[in-house]
Amino acid sequence: MDTMRERFTTITSQLLDQDPRLAVVLAEISRDRFQDTARTHPHRVINVGIREQLLIGAGSGLALAGMRPIMHTFASFLVERPFEQVKLDFGHQGLGGVLVSSSGSYDWPAGGFTHMAPGDVALMDTLDDWTIQVPGHPDEAETLLRQAAAAGDDRVYLRLSEQANATALPVDGNGFHTVRQGRRGVIVAVGPMLDNTLAAVEGLDVTVLYATTVRPFDDDALRSAAGATDAADVVLVEPYLAGTSTAAAGIALVDVPHRVLGLGVARRELRRYGSVKEHLAGQGLDPAGLRERITGFLWA
């Protein structure tokens, strides 16, 4: 199976052949993977060099000229470094575009904290009218990418990761998907967190919702799932900063007494290298760590 990032470059290259409105803007990252496409579409595969403010600003200018830009680099350099460009050059200018990140929270742990971006979704969540997609499998990434490319002048953030679930679910880019139902609480697993979450709750009487579209947050799905359990107890399992969606869950359940536990990546730096698997364990996002905290919360 290819990775989400490989699928992104393959599908985007096909989409460029089909849709003359699309342009890809790069800042060196993934440049090699677009080499052939750049020969076919020299004016629509644009590598600005290691210049991330320009990556976003040029994307905005492309949108201003009537095109649909797909801007891509690692999450830390796509969202965090040029954040004001994302905020102003798209939101304030009233323009649309697609941001596609890779590397996620710690896809390259040996690279250290400079290449980790657990805070990207929380940061994007301060902005108005961005759809945020967090696929958990390359097939899902493809579906969501195709949708984003064709979504008129919408603003879409597509967060790709090397972490993936074993099998894809049929995502539609719109709301949460019920994986299993139970009575004691609702677990919302986001993107690549699904497999570990399902392993963690094996044998437990809980509902599991699967979320790839995290903004807009599916208020209705959470409300109705929580309404079908004994108490409106909710656990969010997110592959990025812990608590990123806690407020959104609180808004969804505003008229229901409820409890919410937000699990995800901690603010503190681990200052460790190693593997993704070791970081998942280090963050308590492996099945054992999740099970301990989920049962501790639901059966407290």
Add this chain to the structure above:
Amino acid sequence: MTTTTLDTGQTASFGYHDIPRLMSLMTGDEKHSTAATSTLDALWVLYDRVLRVSPAEFDSPERDRFLLSKGHGPMAYYAVLAAKGFLPASVLPTFGAYASPLGHHPDRTLVPGVEIGSGSLGHGLPIAVGTALGLRAQGRTDSRVWVLIGDAELDEGSNHEAIAYAGAAGLEQLHTLVIDNSSATHGWRGGIASRFEAAGWSATTVDGRDHEALYAAYTLPHPGRSHAVVARVEPK
């Protein structure tokens, strides 16, 4: 809440000599400081003689684009837009009011003919690079893109990302107008034009009050290269 609407059909045509009066509608002052008018002559010559854009065609895909990146002190810009019929003079006295389309930094979603919202420095030139790329990708190679920045705005590193890339990419449709009123605290040793030239741009420096010199600088041929015009005016 009422919002002042802009009907571009109800405007009269004004000349250069009307600009101070139009600015007075915003500022309440009869005389304006050189800081307030630092962009005035450069803007006037651009809109009067160079840019192929009109109120009737402000959203035509074929138009020339002017991006005001240095959004601070936009009275001269609004006055020129009013003089050229993009907005009615009657809206100028609302400058800065809650329901006015005319803020102390422009907002493209509120004013027809304003290509970008600005205020935060260093955004316009990178956006102009993208606009030139987008026009080129669509085969609209006759449309030109102009962006106005200030000499102090040039401090922002984002400009240098754009200058270096545009020079390497040879974006002939891209033009940068730098209004130099010596307001950069640390100055530009070796001159502003040299920054552009070193990156592969065509660049020229002129008296920012001299209309003929500005026109000549704006229309200088620059095949295969982006073009910068540094317009020097009185120090701030």
